[in-house]
Amino acid sequence: MKTILLQILFWAFSLNCIAQTATLKGYILDANNNDPIIFANVFVEGTSVGTNSDENGYYEISIEPGIYTIEISYLGYESKLLQETQLVSNRPTTIDVLLEESANQLEEVVVKASAFRKTEESPVSLRNIGITEIKRRPGGNRDISQVVKSLPGVTSTASFRNDLIIRGGSPNENRFYLDDIEIPNINHFATQGSSGGPNGIINVDFIREVDFYSGAFPANRGNALSSVFQFKQKDGRDDRLGFTATVGASDLGITLEGPINDKTTFLFSGRRSYLQFLFRAIGLPFLPKYTDFQTKIKCKLNTKEELYFIGIGAIDDFELNFDANETETQQFLLSNLPVNTQWNYTNGVVYKRYNENGFTSFVLSRNMLNNKTIKYQDNDESSEDNLILDYLSQEIENKFRVERSQRKDDFKIIYGVGTEFVKYNNRTFNRIFTNAGPQEINFASDLNFWKYYGFAQVSRKWMDGRLTLSGGLRLDGNSYSEDMNNPLEQFSPRVSASFAVSPSLSLNANVGRYYQLPAYTILGYQENGRFVNRDNQVKFIKADHYVLGLEWNTSSSARITVEGFYKDYKQYPFLLREMISIANLGGDFGIIGNEPVTSTSEGRTYGTELLVQQRLYKGFYGILAYTLGWSEFEEDGEFFPTSWDSRHIINLTLGKQFKKNWEVGVNWRFQTGLPRTPFSDDSSLVLNWDVNNRGLLDYSRLNSERAGAFSQVDLRVDKKWFYEKWNLNLYLDIVNLTASTVDSEILVLDRPLDENNSPIGPGIISNPTDPIQEQRYNLKTLSDNVGTPLPTLGIVIGI
DSSP, rough: HHHHHHHHHHHHHSSOOOOOOEEEEEEOOOEOOBEEEEEEEEETSSSSSSSEETSEEEEEEEEEEEEEEEEEEEETTTOOOEEEEESSSOEEEEEEEEEOSSSSTTOOOOOOOOOOOOOOOSSSSEEEHHHHHHHHHHOOOOOOOHHGGGGGGGOOSTTTOOOOTTTOGGGEEEEEETTTTEEEEEEEEEEEEOOOOOOEOOOOGEEEEEEESSOOOOSSOSSSSSSSEEEEOOOSSSSOOOEEEEEEEEEEEEEEEEEEESSSEEEEEEEOOOOOHHHHHHTTTTEEEOOOOOEEEEEEETTTEEEEEEEEEEEEEEEEOOOOOOOOOHHHHHOOOOEEEEEEEEEEEEEEEEEETTEEEEEEEEEEEEEEEEEEGGGSSOGGGEEEEEEEEEEEEEEEEEEEEEETTTEEEEEEEEEEEEEEEEEEEEEEEEETEEEEEEEEEEEEEEEEEEEEEEEEGGGGGGGEEEEEEEEEEEEETTTOOOOGEEEEEEEEEEEEESSSSSEEEEEEEEOOOOOHHHHHHHTTTTTTTHHHHOOOEEEEEEEEEEEEEOOSSSEEEEEEEEEEEEEEEEEEETEGGGGOOOSSBBBBOSOEEEEEEEEEEEEEEEEEEEEETTEEEEEEEEEEEEEEEEETTTEEEEETTTOEEEEEEEEEEEEEGGEEEEEEEOOOOEEEOOOGGGGBHHHHHHHOOOOOOOOTTOOEEEEOOOEEEEEEEEEEEEEEEEEEEEEEEESSSTTOOOOOEEEEOOOOBOOTTBBOOOOOOOOSOOOOOOOOOOOOEOOOOOOOOOEEEEEEEEE
């Protein structure tokens, strides 16, 4: 690898550094009906470069490669800024710009563009993230889930996982859309019943921008309680075949793009991990490996019709490395970690048709998850008597949605309906030991049902655009049970308002009710041939949101926002086996919700967020985010902290661009420790340890302890070269530069150690003469605090 890097560097420096030219082109269109906007102004800020669109709305400019902010304006329309747009010499950058008509009735007025996105439906709790921000974020490793941690309200668990805890909600409360098609999970090695995992599936080379909603969800995005992500992909290049190769922190990837014919373009990527080789080399007892793919094919049938297909999927294998079996920690992991094989995909088609006053979208998609997990006691597969866990499950969703967006007079109207056919099956054998004693779970489940919904939202601007009001409603139902089949029982209204106190200062608010269906693992759980949780009258989870915010935008592409939020939860699943709310689970590997529940848990989260953000300005950029928050659920009439109750979160990201395309960024994150539950005294029972091989949590003391605070510094350095036919980006990204540790503990058998400090012999039973049900092992506590800097030397070559 070192030799290859040196050869690439020598090749780059040896070429003649002649001036190169980058091209930006596309069409400027009316956002409502897709009509071309003629003579619109296109201007590159900080330069004298600009142009006007022609009679077809087409524009094209040429400029030196670099990162620019582009302003597009036209009389009677709201101006738009394309923030921090990377222009390269080896390929044209194609961006079609959709302009919204201005609420100001005077056609000669040009409405000044804002550097930050805000919609009528979501004037608060909406953050727009550009692709340049995603790629350059220190410690982000080109993964959107890591990048989002820079924003207020976002809590994380272990530093190596992508579990997103938004405003105190559990990781299963997030929803993801890729070009209007819902994808159930965006991570490899996904936690079934939740949304987290250690590595992202989405290839950021496909992404143009991301809208991240931490509240004020529009009515056309349902089944979410904490956040909605809308990923907007770019289109494939239309001039010739292009190629990008990437060596990242954990995988190798290639991307192909180009024209299929005059109306159709494509994007395709494939990635393969090399983590298994790295983990084996450094002696880790587990070997994860993954493959993923992503594709987009778009056809512009004519100026009023377009059709596109997207596909995304992953194959994940998690194996054990039995050669790493020397230390107590290694042996503990080998005795606990199962072998896991998982694959998933989402395919979808969107047909969009424009007419005079709006457009209609038809969305058809299918997604599937296949999850298999197996574990033998002491990893001995010679006898089925050693089988502890044998789990196989599939989740299949077939979805269809029709959505209409239009302008009528001064009103913006969005409405639509949708339906989904769900198929879920589960084969579970699991021997466990709980605080109630040993149990054996053995069942097979097959579940089919329909989901259906409708939504509408109306928005309007008043007082020459100073006041914006939006009201929406949504109805959700399904055929799973009589408790959920009436959509009127899941009536979810929402109202948003924004008032511009001055051109730079606005007051924003949202109140809404949101519903989410419990995980399929809950709905499909069976005992004695019956769906237990259907009999338990499980219901939609309900959350009422209240958000109030103040936003100040400066003239130098900066803003300061302060938001207060309150979320009131009802009908949350309560686990009857552990006697805790499921709101405390979801931040680890495994399966969540495969057990009896009732819809009786209640909780609340609330807090205040501060965001100070500077877009790229004279070579500098930065984000300061602070969150003070509480996450609590009720038990016996009192509120107790959940597992996501991180009171203080501070994130600071700073960056500077230098001459000759050098860039340096640093990220600092501080987070107070999360609550944790101590181990039960029953952990040492031989009957428990021989089955679970780990400590039992004492849920009667749920979250009565708190881990120590965590602080981490990440550093990234980029250098880019631009040439006529290709470009090169080398970067050094160091995660956890300060070698900070996460405060955590594990219980292990207390055994003698040899001269190399490796444990020897079986576990020691402290009371062998007692009855079998009372016999106990000697246990001890080990610190699992491991903090290691993780450097990545990345290469991105574009042709």
